[in-house]
Amino acid sequence: MEYLFGNLDGSIWAMLGAAVAFFVAGMGSAKGVGIAGEAGAGVLTEDPGKFGPVMVMEALPSTQAIYGFVIAFLIIGNVGAGITLQEGLFLFAAGIPVGLVGLMSGIYQGRVAAAGINMIAKRSDSMGRAIILALMVEMFAIIAFIVSILMIGKV
Amino acid sequence: MAVVEMNKISLIGLNKDKDNIIHSLMKMGVCEVIGAHDKLSSEKWEGLVAADGDMEGVGSLDADIERIGLVLDSIEKYHVRKRGMFEFKRCVARTELDEVLNRRGKLEELVDSVMIYNERLSALKAEKNRKVSLIASLEPWQSLQIPLEITSTRTCKISIGVIPFSHSSDAFAGDLEGQAEAAHVELLNSDREQSYFLVIYHNKAQEAVMKVWKNYGFSKVVFKDLKGTAQDNIKEAAAVIQSIDKEYGEVEAAICALESERPQLEVLYDYLVLQRDKKKALGKLVKTEKTFMLEGWIPEEMGEQIKAGLEKRWDCLINIAKPEEGEEFPILLSNKGVGSAVESVTGMYGLPHYKEIDPNSIMGPFFVLFFGLMLSDAGYGIVMMLAAAFMIWKLKEGDGKKKFFKLMLYCGASTMLWGALFGGWFGIEAFSRHPIWFSPVEDPEELLRWSLLFGVIHIYTGIGVRAVNLIRSKKYADIIFDVVIWYIFFTGFILFVLPYTPKVNAQEVAGLVEAGKYLLAAGGVLLILTQGRKQKNIFMKIVSGFSSLYDLIGFMSDVLSYSRLLALGLATSVIASIVNEMGAMGGLDSVFKVAGFVVILLVGHTFNFAINALGAYVHASRLQYIEFFGKFYKGGGTSFEPLRVDTKYVELKD
Numbered sequence: 001m002e003y004l005f006g007n008l009d010g011s012i013w014a015m016l017g018a019a020v021a022f023f024v025a026g027m028g029s030a031k032g033v034g035i036a037g038e039a040g041a042g043v044l045t046e047d048p049g050k051f052g053p054v055m056v057m058e059a060l061p062s063t064q065a066i067y068g069f070v071i072a073f074l075i076i077g078n079v080g081a082g083i084t085l086q087e088g089l090f091l092f093a094a095g096i097p098v099g100l101v102g103l104m105s106g107i108y109q110g111r112v113a114a115a116g117i118n119m120i121a122k123r124s125d126s127m128g129r130a131i132i133l134a135l136m137v138e139m140f141a142i143i144a145f146i147v148s149i150l151m152i153g154k155v
Numbered sequence: 156m157a158v159v160e161m162n163k164i165s166l167i168g169l170n171k172d173k174d175n176i177i178h179s180l181m182k183m184g185v186c187e188v189i190g191a192h193d194k195l196s197s198e199k200w201e202g203l204v205a206a207d208g209d210m211e212g213v214g215s216l217d218a219d220i221e222r223i224g225l226v227l228d229s230i231e232k233y234h235v236r237k238r239g240m241f242e243f244k245r246c247v248a249r250t251e252l253d254e255v256l257n258r259r260g261k262l263e264e265l266v267d268s269v270m271i272y273n274e275r276l277s278a279l280k281a282e283k284n285r286k287v288s289l290i291a292s293l294e295p296w297q298s299l300q301i302p303l304e305i306t307s308t309r310t311c312k313i314s315i316g317v318i319p320f321s322h323s324s325d326a327f328a329g330d331l332e333g334q335a336e337a338a339h340v341e342l343l344n345s346d347r348e349q350s351y352f353l354v355i356y357h358n359k360a361q362e363a364v365m366k367v368w369k370n371y372g373f374s375k376v377v378f379k380d381l382k383g384t385a386q387d388n389i390k391e392a393a394a395v396i397q398s399i400d401k402e403y404g405e406v407e408a409a410i411c412a413l414e415s416e417r418p419q420l421e422v423l424y425d426y427l428v429l430q431r432d433k434k435k436a437l438g439k440l441v442k443t444e445k446t447f448m449l450e451g452w453i454p455e456e457m458g459e460q461i462k463a464g465l466e467k468r469w470d471c472l473i474n475i476a477k478p479e480e481g482e483e484f485p486i487l488l489s490n491k492g493v494g495s496a497v498e499s500v501t502g503m504y505g506l507p508h509y510k511e512i513d514p515n516s517i518m519g520p521f522f523v524l525f526f527g528l529m530l531s532d533a534g535y536g537i538v539m540m541l542a543a544a545f546m547i548w549k550l551k552e553g554d555g556k557k558k559f560f561k562l563m564l565y566c567g568a569s570t571m572l573w574g575a576l577f578g579g580w581f582g583i584e585a586f587s588r589h590p591i592w593f594s595p596v597e598d599p600e601e602l603l604r605w606s607l608l609f610g611v612i613h614i615y616t617g618i619g620v621r622a623v624n625l626i627r628s629k630k631y632a633d634i635i636f637d638v639v640i641w642y643i644f645f646t647g648f649i650l651f652v653l654p655y656t657p658k659v660n661a662q663e664v665a666g667l668v669e670a671g672k673y674l675l676a677a678g679g680v681l682l683i684l685t686q687g688r689k690q691k692n693i694f695m696k697i698v699s700g701f702s703s704l705y706d707l708i709g710f711m712s713d714v715l716s717y718s719r720l721l722a723l724g725l726a727t728s729v730i731a732s733i734v735n736e737m738g739a740m741g742g743l744d745s746v747f748k749v750a751g752f753v754v755i756l757l758v759g760h761t762f763n764f765a766i767n768a769l770g771a772y773v774h775a776s777r778l779q780y781i782e783f784f785g786k787f788y789k790g791g792g793t794s795f796e797p798l799r800v801d802t803k804y805v806e807l808k809d
Contacts, residue, residue, distance in 0.1 A: 056769065063726075069730070128780070135773060135774065139719075143718065150600065
C-alpha cells in the first residue's frame with residue numbers, strides 16, 4: 001500500500017481511471033446491445049422488413065461505451081511525466097462515474113430497447129415511443145459523462 | 156403553417172355518374188370519405204336510403220391482390236435483377252392497361268401456376284429436410300455391414316444401440332462378453348455423447364444381456380421401414396437429395412422465367428388495388444333507387460374549387476359546411492420550410508389534436524439547432540448537405556422521403572455552422588486550435604452553460620405555446636394562472652441559482668439573486684393560491700396548490716437534460732480527433748502506410764458520423780417530445796386519409 005501511494009507518481013492511478021471509464025462502461029454497452037440484438041434477431045426472422053428500426057433500437061445502448069471511450073481518452077491525454085499523486089487520484093476518480101453508471105445504464109437500456117423492439121414487432125408505428133423509453137435510461141449515463149468531464153477539468 | 160381546417164362535404168348525385176365521380180375524387184386525392192351508414196339508423200333517414208357497396212367484391216379483390224402480390228414477391232425472390240438506387244413508378248398508358256386486361260385470364264393462370272410452384276417448393280424443402288436428418292441419424296452406423304432389417308436369426312438376436320459416453324465402452328464389452336455366453340460385442344463408432352454398439356447374442360442369454368444393458372444405460376436403436384445396410388440407405392437418401400435439388404432448381408428457373416410477365420402482373424396488381432379502393436369507398440355511401448349520397452372531409456381552401464369542378468361535369472348537389480362545434484376532423488398539416496421538414500418527427504410522436512396549434516414551425520428551428528450542436532463538425536455537416544442535396548435532386552416530387560432529406564439538408568447546414576464555430580473540421584487539430592468562437596473540448600463548462608440556456612429558451616417557448624393554445628380555446632384567465640405565474644416562478648428560480656451555474660461570478664450577479672428570491676417567493680405563493688382552483692374541496696385546493704411547487708423539480712431536470720447537447724457534441728469531436736490520431740500513428744513514410752491511413756480515416760469517420768448522427772437525431776427528437784411537447788402538447792389527432800390513387804408499382808394514365 002505504502003508503495004502504491006508513496007513511490008509512484010500519479011500516472012498509474014490516472015491510467016487506472018481511464019481503464020475503469022472504458023472497460024466498465026464498455027461492458028455495460030456490450031451487454032445492453034447484446035440483449036437488444038437477441039430480441040432484434042427474433043423479430044427479424046418473422047419480418048425482415050423491420051431491419052431499419054430494429055437496428056436503430058439495437059444501437060441505442062452503445063452510447064455508454066462511447067462516453068466511456070471519450071473519458072478514457074481525455075484522461076490519457078492528461079497523463080504526462082510530472083503528474084502528481086493527487087492529480088492521478090483525481091483522474092482516477094473522474095473515470096468512475098462514467099464507468100459505473102454506464103454499466104448499469106447500458107444493461108438496463110438494452111432491456112428497454114429489447115422491449116421496444118418487441119413493441120415495434122407488434123405495431124410498426126411505435127418506433128418513436130420505443131426510442132423515448134430507451135432514451136430515458138440513457139439520461140443517467142449522459143449526466144455521469146458530464147460529471148466525469150467536469151472532474152477532469154478540475155485537474 | 157398549421158393544422159389545415161377541414162370542411163364537411165355532402166354530395167348527392169345520380170347513380171349512373173357514381174363511378175365517374177368517385178374516380179375523379181380519387182384522382183384529385185383531397186377528400187376523405189366518411190361512412191354514412193349511421194344515417195341508416197337515424198329516424199330522419201330511415202327507410203329513405205339503403206347501404207351501398209359490395210363488401211364481398213372487396214373481399215374477393217383483396218384475395219386476388221394478395222395472390223398476385225405473393226407471385227410478384229416470389230419472382231422478386233428467385234429472379235436476381237439489378238435494381239437501381241432510384242426506381243420510379245413506370246407510367247402505363249390506357250392501351251397497355253387494356254392489353255393487360257385482355258390477357259387477364261392468361262395472367263390468372265400464371266398466378267395459379269406460381270402458387271402451385273410455391274407449394275411444390277415448400278414440399279421439396281420439407282422432403283429434403285427429412286432426408287438430411289435421416290442421413291444424420293444413419294451416419295454413426297456406417298460401418299455396420301448387416302442390413303438394418305435383420306434383427307434376428309434362428310438362434311440369435313442382433314441388436315444395435317448406444318450407451319452414454321459416461322460409461323466406459325471397454326467395460327461394457329467386457330461385462331457383456333463375460334456374463335452372456337458367446338455374445339459378440341462390437342464398438343462401431345463413438346462421439347462426444349455416446350458410443351455405438353453392435354451386440355449379437357444367443358437367445359438363451361437374453362436375461363443376462365438385459366441385465367448388463369440396464370447397468371450401462373444401453374438403449375436399443377431400431378430403424379423401421381429401412382432395408383439394406385446403413386451405407387446403402389445413406390447413398391440412396393443422398394441421391395434423393397440430389398434429385399430434389401435439381402427439381403428445386405428447375406422450379407426456381409420456371410418462376411424466374413416469369414420475369415418477362417412481371418410488368419403486366421404489376422399493372423394488373425395496381426389496377427385491382429384501385430378497383431378495390433373504389434369499391435371500399437362505395438361501401439361508405441348510401442343510396443336510393445336512382446341517387447347516392449357521399450359525405451367526406453375536404454380541406455377548407457379547396458372546397459369551392461372542388462364543388463365547382465364536380466358540378467360542372469355532372470348533375471349533382473354539393474353542400475360544404477364547417478364542422479359542428481366540438482366535431483373532430485382528421486388532421487392534415489401544412490407547413491413551409493423547416494416546419495414541413497420536421498413533420499415526420501412530430502408524426503412519430505402523434506398528430507396534434509384538432510383544436511391545437513401545429514407545433515412544427517416552432518419546433519423546426521430548435522430541432523435543427525440542437526441536431527447541429529450535437530454533431531458539431533463542419534466537415535460532417537458539408538458531407539451531409541451534399542448527400543441530402545443529391546437525394547433531393549434525384550427523388551421525384553411528392554416522394555415522402557424528400558421531406559426527410561430536406562430535414563437532413565437543414566441539419567447539415569446547422570452542423571456545419573456549429574462545427575465552424577467550435578473549430579470542428581473532421582477533428583483536424585490544426586483547425587480545432589483556432590475556433591471562431593471557442594473549443595468545447597478545452598472549455599466544456601462554457602458549452603454546458605450555453606446548453607442549459609438553450610434549454611431554458613426552448614422550455615419557455617413551450618410554455619408560451621401553451622398560452623397560444625389557451626387563447627385558441629378562449630380560456631383567457633388560464634393564461635395568467637398556467638403561463639404567467641409559471642414564468643415568474645421559474646425565472647425567480649433561475650436567478651436564484653445563477654451563482655451555482657458554471658462560470659458565473661457570484662458577486663456580479665448578487666443583485667439578480669436578490670430579485671430572484673422575491674420572484675421565486677411571489678411565484679410560489681401565487682401557485683399555491685391558484686393551482687388548486689379546479690378542486691372543489693378547500694382541503695384539496697391547498698394540497699394541489701402546494702404539490703404544484705413540486706413541478707420545480709421537473710423544470711430543473713428538464714433544463715439539466717439539455718446538458719446532452721454538450722455531451723454528444725464532445726463525443727463527436729473527441730472521437731473524430733482520435734480517428735485522425737490513430738490513422739497517423741504508424742507514420743506516413745511508405746505507400747502502404749498512406750493507404751492504411753486513408754482506410755482508417757474513411758472507416759473511422761464513417762463510423763463516428765453514423766453513430767453520432769443517429770444519436771443527434773434521436774436526442775434532438777427526445778428534447779422535443781419530452782421537454783418541449785410536455786409543456787403544451789396534447790396530441791391524439793387522426794391523420795387525414797383521402798381517397799386517392801395509391802398504386803405500388805405503376806402509374807396508370809387515362
